[in-house]
Amino acid sequence: MVRRGLELALSRLGHDVSTAPTGEDGLAAYRSSAPDLVVLDLMLPGVDGFEVCRQIRAAGGTPVIMLTARDDDFDVVGGLAAGADDYVVKPARPSVLDARIRAVLRRTAGTNEGVRAHGELRIDTSGLTVSLRGEQVPLTPTELRLLLTLTRAPGRVFGREQLLQEVWEHDYLGDSRLVDNCVQRLRAKIEANTTAPRYVQTVRGFGYRFGPL
Amino acid sequence: MVRRGLELALSRLGHDVSTAPTGEDGLAAYRSSAPDLVVLDLMLPGVDGFEVCRQIRAAGGTPVIMLTARDDDFDVVGGLAAGADDYVVKPARPSVLDARIRAVLRRTAGTNEGVRAHGELRIDTSGLTVSLRGEQVPLTPTELRLLLTLTRAPGRVFGREQLLQEVWEHDYLGDSRLVDNCVQRLRAKIEANTTAPRYVQTVRGFGYRFGPL
DNA sequence: ACGCCCTGCGACAGAACCGCGACAGAACCG
């Protein structure tokens, strides 16, 4: 059980770690916790590691470090093609992995503060502009905050209470229909047809979610 | 996916690298991170590589190295005409690219110091003078600090709190309308018509930003 | 099939935000 050992070691180095035994569990944990970085072991039961990597990269800009026992070129090329940011060969010393993690986080810190691309939607988080198919979309401050919050964890369901807390920062006691209204206004600007929303989707009885995944 | 490979290789050679898949993303990333140098692949989806190069050069003095698969004269001439500082033919070995990067940085190190050009606005950061269409513009110290702060990261939105902290260095607890006022005074001096500002733009609900390029 | 609850959607008034001019104290300089 290498996993528990790494979890413990990385925790001691100051990281906030959670692990999962299989690819499916990992994807589920990824979706629910929206981590800053994923360390992905290619030799995992169930789903192919490359596939997991692809799905994570498709969901957002989360950087991925691959952990592999094989160091032949095929894996390196394939891993980078699947969207990995770096790879580490097992057996990996915790200090080495830590160094790589910090390097990747440092490197992606800038870009992460810059552009989020989801399909035809591009969000510049430092310039605070949103463009759809290359055309700028003028959003109001609240709409933009809502979109930024939702896209921070694509695929994750945000309840109305949670959105009220994060987007409307004060502890709001009023009508939670306010969220619906703002979603509606946002959809009118970024969705092609609002009856089948592509980006901001309704999860009946719970809240809203960005993207399919 | 040559991009990831180059990114990784250049990182290991000591560079701080971020990449983007398309021309638009690249321009957005360029605006938000203000890099020392840009390596530009001509064969990119979306916007024409030459156009990207032109826009980068128009925005400032950032040096550009072009990466091209074609080495015929047309591209070389066209690339240099668009403002490239050097060009490298694919497939490029990382060591070669690294050498060219260091050469260009060494060459431009001296000239890059001191002047920022944005459209018709020129800012001499060592002489602390600002000129518009060749004509000198007298700015007050605060206005100048504000302009310097904003132009340090063109396209990026600065909140009022952040500007108060960086321009008015003391931790200011007073009216944040002060920022509006200073912006207004700065605009009166450098904007042709203040109703459609070209350089200092308002981002309603958040703050201000220098030019969207 | 029926009814309930949830969500979509348009309308509207109050609120927030920003541009802009005016003014007085502060700082600077001769």
Place this chain on the structure above:
DNA sequence: CGGTTCTGTCGCGGTTCTGTCGCAGGGCGT
């Protein structure tokens, strides 16, 4: 010490945004 420039504060007005309401349509459970 006096004059000039700069800076911070205030208030007003136009514009835009936001929060609330009401109604309608549709899914879901009974």
